Amino acid sequence: MAYEILNSLLKEYEKKKLNAELEAEKRKDDLYEKVPKLKEIEGELNSFAINTAKNILKNGSSMEEQEELKRKVASLKQEKENIFKELTIPSDYLKPHYECMLCNDTGYVTDSNYNTTMCSCLKQKLLDYSFNKSNMSNLDKENFSTFNPCIFSDEVDVAKYKFNISPRKNILNIKDKCIEFVENFDNLNYKNLLFTGNTGLR
Numbered sequence: 001m002a003y004e005i006l007n008s009l010l011k012e013y014e015k016k017k018l019n020a021e022l023e024a025e026k027r028k029d030d031l032y033e034k035v036p037k038l039k040e041i042e043g044e045l046n047s048f049a050i051n052t053a054k055n056i057l058k059n060g061s062s063m064e065e066q067e068e069l070k071r072k073v074a075s076l077k078q079e080k081e082n083i084f085k086e087l088t089i090p091s092d093y094l095k096p097h098y099e100c101m102l103c104n105d106t107g108y109v110t111d112s113n114y115n116t117t118m119c120s121c122l123k124q125k126l127l128d129y130s131f132n133k134s135n136m137s138n139l140d141k142e143n144f145s146t147f148n149p150c151i152f153s154d155e156v157d158v159a160k161y162k163f164n165i166s167p168r169k170n171i172l173n174i175k176d177k178c179i180e181f182v183e184n185f186d187n188l189n190y191k192n193l194l195f196t197g198n199t200g201l202r
């Protein structure tokens with residue numbers, strides 16, 4: 001079951017990662033259509049990158065040529081930055097806007113020693129899932145302070161309730177026990193609570 005939940009969460013992650021990347025592509029296409037100069041710069045930068053790779057492979061370029069190439073790349077990048085500034089576009093505008101900056105919506109992070117661990121966002125999602133499943137997500141509305149004993153009868157009727165105290169008194173005793181349990185939650189010697197009843201009762 002836990003594996004299935006993780007699997008479906010990872011599928012969700014894959015989808016939102018892809019969406020963020022597609023949206024970034026769309027922003028790029030739209031911006032390049034509005035500002036063709038940016039597309040030109042991008043094209044030039046790409047061809048420089050290819051040429052640099054080719055030169056490295058051939059080992060054929062002189063130091064001067066390499067320096068010249070570096071200068072051109074830096075000046076193109078500067079030109080691109082200036083256009084962004086002029087248009088007051090944030091510098092990360094064309095980057096995918098992932099929901100989680102830590103894992104880029106992959107659900108996993110790799111540290112400097114190349115150890116991969118689950119990202120805190122995915123851990124939280126798994127926790128949320130268990131929390132909702134345990135019917136504890138309504139704690140802001142359903143808690144001790146909103147507990148209303150008046151919905152229980154104040155009438156003592158041994159024949160009907162099989163108790164010599166009223167259901168209200170009984171539920172208030174149970175409430176006190178529960179509060180005591182919560183207050184002693186860290187106490188290892190304190191006994192657990194067990195609720196029993198017919199299926200479907202809560």
Ligand SMILES: [Zn+2]
Nearest residue numbers: 100103119121
């Ligand atoms: Zn994350």
